[in-house]
Amino acid sequence: MLQQTTVATVAPYFDRFVARWPDISALAAASLQEILQLWQGLGYYARARNLHACARAVVERHGGALPADPAALRALPGIGDYTAAAIAAIGFDRPVAAIDGNVERVISRIYAVSEPLPAAKPRLKALASALVPQQRPGDFAQALMDLGATICTPRQPRCVLCPWRRCCMAAARGLADTLPAAAAKPERPLRHGVAFWLTRPDGAVLLRRRPENGLLGGMTEFPSTPWRSEPWALEEAIEIAPAAADWVALPGTVRHGFTHFRLELAIVAGRGEVDGMWSKIDRLGEHALPTLMKKVASHSVSALSAYGGPAVGEPGSGSRNSGRNASPLIAKRTGAKDRR
Numbered sequence: 001m002l003q004q005t006t007v008a009t010v011a012p013y014f015d016r017f018v019a020r021w022p023d024i025s026a027l028a029a030a031s032l033q034e035i036l037q038l039w040q041g042l043g044y045y046a047r048a049r050n051l052h053a054c055a056r057a058v059v060e061r062h063g064g065a066l067p068a069d070p071a072a073l074r075a076l077p078g079i080g081d082y083t084a085a086a087i088a089a090i091g092f093d094r095p096v097a098a099i100d101g102n103v104e105r106v107i108s109r110i111y112a113v114s115e116p117l118p119a120a121k122p123r124l125k126a127l128a129s130a131l132v133p134q135q136r137p138g139d140f141a142q143a144l145m146d147l148g149a150t151i152c153t154p155r156q157p158r159c160v161l162c163p164w165r166r167c168c169m170a171a172a173r174g175l176a177d178t179l180p181a182a183a184a185k186p187e188r189p190l191r192h193g194v195a196f197w198l199t200r201p202d203g204a205v206l207l208r209r210r211p212e213n214g215l216l217g218g219m220t221e222f223p224s225t226p227w228r229s230e231p232w233a234l235e236e237a238i239e240i241a242p243a244a245a246d247w248v249a250l251p252g253t254v255r256h257g258f259t260h261f262r263l264e265l266a267i268v269a270g271r272g273e274v275d276g277m278w279s280k281i282d283r284l285g286e287h288a289l290p291t292l293m294k295k296v297a298s299h300s301v302s303a304l305s306a307y308g309g310p311a312v313g314e315p316g317s318g319s320r321n322s323g324r325n326a327s328p329l330i331a332k333r334t335g336a337k338d339r340r
């Protein structure tokens with residue numbers, strides 16, 4: 001949970017998790033959907049899938065107890081070099097270096113490593129590994145992490161309080177604030193998509209489940225076009241709508257940032273019925289909706305209520321482009337009524 005996420009954000013999630021699944025065997029017996037539901041809002045959902053797969057692998061391969069060996073830990077789903085080393089060092093007192101961003105920063109400053117990250121990683125790892133003591137390596141790992149988190153901070157490190165000040169080359173040379181050097185990051189590309197907000201006469205909205213593998217795998221979403229680099233024309237998007245309806249483009253877009261790209265989702269709303277997963281709007285919280293889809297729901301509900309509520313797109317409602325509900329929205333017919 002703590003990968004890419006602060007302790008303050010994680011704490012309530014962690015408490016809920018361990019209250020519901022107090023040990024690895026209980027977690028292994030849970031369904032992925034249950035786990036994704038409790039994970040909602042924490043982001044980086046691959047971690048939840050990996051956690052579940054890892055619990056199952058630990059039960060199958062190791063009888064429900066985590067192994068102490070870093071290589072055996074590394075072979076489990078979702079456990080990379082850092083996590084394997086941290087578990088081995090802190091949980092089992094194995095003399096291995098657990099190197100996260102905090103530790104890289106401390107080591108790059110102690111040795112005044114000017115080579116930028118990520119190219120400097122192998123060197124920083126070698127330098128950190130050489131420092132690991134045979135006595136109490138778990139305490140050493142935690143001390144180094146805490147030093148990076150509380151004293152040797154990214155900006156304005158508090159060198160006067162640092163126990164390593166006398167041997168720190170960056171402090172001696174006045175370079176602490178400038179290290180570690182980072183290579184310039186390219187801007188994340190922008191992708192575009194169109195989400196379909198389809199409602200039934202009873203007010204339920206259409207959902208679907210994403211494939212288990214890949215981005216937001218196994219999560220629930222509102223149907224959408226693929227996300228691609230070129231913007232979608234409305235007619236083109238409607239060609240692959242989940243149902244035939246008088247689709248109406250809602251004003252504005254939903255923006256969301258993923259690790260490797262930014263996304264702009266336009267939303268079209270319509271009314272219709274089709275086989276699938278439906279939910280009342282006030283019960284969407286019972287589904288494993290990622291933050292992006294919560295934004296889509298909130299945007300759609302507020303845009304539609306400004307526009308005239310559930311009458312949008314309803315045949316005979318007079319709500320499209322004319323009458324008392326005339327609005328800046330654009331209405332388009334699907335031309336694909338045989339798709340129902």
Ligand code: SF4
Pocket residue numbers: 106109110151152153157158159160162163164165166168169170171176
């Ligand atoms: S002396 Fe300053 S720069 Fe060096 S490790 Fe300590 S806090 Fe970091």
